[in-house]
Amino acid sequence: MSQRITINDVASAAGVSRQTVSRALNDKGEIDGDTKQRVLDAAKELGYRPSRFARGLVRPDTTSIGLVIPDLLNPFFTEVAAAALEAARAKGWHVVVYDTADSVDEELSTLQVIGSQVDAVVGYFNLSETQLDQHTHGIPVVLIGREHHATRFSSIRIEGAQGVRSAVDHLVAAGHRRIGMLDHAHAEPSDKHQWFCDAMNAHGLSPDKVAGAVQSVDGGADALTRLLKAQPDVTAIFTFNDIIAIGALRAARRSGRDLAVIGFDGLQLGTVVDPALTTVALDTRKIGALAVEQAARLMAGDEPLSGEDLVVQAVLLLRESA
Amino acid sequence: MSQRITINDVASAAGVSRQTVSRALNDKGEIDGDTKQRVLDAAKELGYRPSRFARGLVRPDTTSIGLVIPDLLNPFFTEVAAAALEAARAKGWHVVVYDTADSVDEELSTLQVIGSQVDAVVGYFNLSETQLDQHTHGIPVVLIGREHHATRFSSIRIEGAQGVRSAVDHLVAAGHRRIGMLDHAHAEPSDKHQWFCDAMNAHGLSPDKVAGAVQSVDGGADALTRLLKAQPDVTAIFTFNDIIAIGALRAARRSGRDLAVIGFDGLQLGTVVDPALTTVALDTRKIGALAVEQAARLMAGDEPLSGEDLVVQAVLLLRESA
DNA sequence: TTGAAAGCGGTACCAG
DNA sequence: CTGGTACCGCTTTCAA
Numbered sequence A, B: 001m002s003q004r005i006t007i008n009d010v011a012s013a014a015g016v017s018r019q020t021v022s023r024a025l026n027d028k029g030e031i032d033g034d035t036k037q038r039v040l041d042a043a044k045e046l047g048y049r050p051s052r053f054a055r056g057l058v059r060p061d062t063t064s065i066g067l068v069i070p071d072l073l074n075p076f077f078t079e080v081a082a083a084a085l086e087a088a089r090a091k092g093w094h095v096v097v098y099d100t101a102d103s104v105d106e107e108l109s110t111l112q113v114i115g116s117q118v119d120a121v122v123g124y125f126n127l128s129e130t131q132l133d134q135h136t137h138g139i140p141v142v143l144i145g146r147e148h149h150a151t152r153f154s155s156i157r158i159e160g161a162q163g164v165r166s167a168v169d170h171l172v173a174a175g176h177r178r179i180g181m182l183d184h185a186h187a188e189p190s191d192k193h194q195w196f197c198d199a200m201n202a203h204g205l206s207p208d209k210v211a212g213a214v215q216s217v218d219g220g221a222d223a224l225t226r227l228l229k230a231q232p233d234v235t236a237i238f239t240f241n242d243i244i245a246i247g248a249l250r251a252a253r254r255s256g257r258d259l260a261v262i263g264f265d266g267l268q269l270g271t272v273v274d275p276a277l278t279t280v281a282l283d284t285r286k287i288g289a290l291a292v293e294q295a296a297r298l299m300a301g302d303e304p305l306s307g308e309d310l311v312v313q314a315v316l317l318l319r320e321s322a
Numbered sequence C: 001t002t003g004a005a006a007g008c009g010g011t012a013c014c015a016g
Numbered sequence D: 001c002t003g004g005t006a007c008c009g010c011t012t013t014c015a016a
Helices: A007-014 A020-024 A034-048 A051-057 A075-090 A105-114 A130-136 A161-173 A191-202 A217-230 A241-256 A284-300 B006-013 B018-025 B033-046 B050-056 B075-091 B105-114 B129-135 B163-174 B191-202 B217-230 B243-252 B285-298
Strands: A063-067 A093-100 A122-123 A142-143 A154-157 A179-184 A212-215 A236-239 A260-265 A278-281 A311-313 A315-317 B065-071 B094-099 B120-123 B141-144 B153-159 B179-184 B210-213 B236-240 B262-264 B278-281 B311-313 B316-317
Touching: A007 A020, A007 A034, A020 A034, A034 B217, A051 B050, A063 A075, A063 A105, A075 A093, A075 A284, A075 B075, A075 B094, A093 A105, A093 B075, A105 A130, A105 B033, A122 A284, A122 B141, A142 B033, A154 A284, A161 A179, A161 A236, A161 A260, A161 A278, A161 A315, A179 A191, A179 A241, A191 A315, A212 A217, A212 A241, A217 A236, A217 A241, A217 A278, A236 A241, A241 A260, A241 B210, A284 A311, B006 B018, B006 B033, B018 B033, B033 B120, B065 B075, B065 B105, B075 B094, B075 B243, B075 B285, B094 B105, B105 B129, B120 B236, B120 B285, B153 B285, B163 B179, B163 B191, B163 B236, B163 B262, B163 B316, B179 B217, B179 B243, B210 B217, B210 B243, B217 B236, B217 B243, B243 B262
Parallel strands: A063 A093, A063 A122, A122 A142, A142 A154, A154 A311, A179 A212, A179 A236, A236 A260, A260 A278, B065 B094, B065 B120, B120 B141, B141 B153, B153 B311, B179 B210, B179 B236, B236 B262, B262 B278
Antiparallel strands: A093 B094, A278 A315, B278 B316
């Protein structure tokens, strides 16, 4: 633990006062060329590096936000992150990114350390609100895709009922009647499953052909295989997300089966597979931008966005797979 | 610009001294229950949030590094970023991510603001070394995939000659003779192009069937179409990266053409296309981990890694497309 | 249990 | 052109 080298060390090494060192390092005008050079040399010699904390204390004009993501390798979250980064950059903010691996423990330890590092937190959490409240030390929090109650929190709401309804409408219009779904593999059904059921019911169709899928390409392929074994007459499926849909698409093609597939998310990735994936798309740019904007308002104490301004609508994006 | 609420404000609001406030907020023992509650209430009331700078100044035990990436939406960089994040988390570091959109101007403005925010910088730069030196205020810098000269800098070297050689060997062994390449679209040929030429020459084959491609799926498709128009007898191609390869694969399949394709990068993405992409793979985890480790040594003043320890070898990863 | 005082490492504003 | 001094907001002794 080598002792930190401070401006004082440089000052005495160069035989000047700290203010002079400060001037030299910050390219202030009022300083003699020789002196400046001497200081610079001494600084380099000692390996001096100004403390960002001390700097920040004196001129606290930089704000940074923490962006908490369950999995950076999932393209959906990458897109959200990219959008948030861009929105933050426009404000001159810094973004500290944390990947929690979708684990509550990691969320906790992230929060533990986040509090003293950022001015606001934005992102995805599984933690209970009480826990969030406790570990977040009073800084503003913007939750994505999840409800909140405490006033210090805010949420970006994801509204997918209409989009999923359009998807099912589209399948039905194309003549499909036996439509299945590949949901996530968790214990309780997802929002998307609920939306799917509502849409199916509206058509008098029974939404009973459902399998759970691990959230990966292989997971999607497996789940489809299972579903088709149990329900061989299915002609179309809707999936929890695009990753799963791509796996399903692959499994279908390999088994030589003609199957209409509609995913959820609207990833760029969906355009590189063949056929290109039809999907219920979310505007990831909007999600990221909204989250940052809301954080800005919360921090500034401005009137925060609310209600309709804070929801992102999913819309059906027709490509080739259905 | 609402005036910052300090610990003093809370103190006077609660009718105690700042130390007492500090105790209450940090869960120190020596404090009366009532007093503590009163302080906490006052703090909440005022919306008080401790300054992370002041905190850091007193107890500077947190380090953060800046990760500079040209494009977070490119899966290759995402993978590197994820690896770096993980390595940093293992050390208890924070990672501030910057996306420079592959633009020198953005790199500059990023650096401008980075200096007072992080303890080291890691990533991809187009900037000249002099510029890096000037704007980086003496903090350690680890460059990825690029040489350096100044001692304050360090580089992770990407060594692909052997991997590309294996790829070409593989194609030749499969009977291919007319092998083309889709390089990037920049003015000067890439390293990969050089490696390709060397490998071709070693087989006495002429590496003259080359087209430039914009780095996107569509770019790859376009470039392949152009190449095949000019060189209809090509039976196999090697590409600058996986994204381009995927586009080429799609174009080939759509034109009903049987073409062997080998990409570069080793993206996960290559497994979701059909046929799965054969590629010259880079270990992105290693790149990220190495960069962070080297930054750690540079910061600690330890003996930095050097030579062979700092290179990442590309290796041929056989899948289905060749 | 609480408060006063002394820094942490810089920068800004003076005076010299 | 240079140095002294006063903070920035917080935590940590050390008294009271």
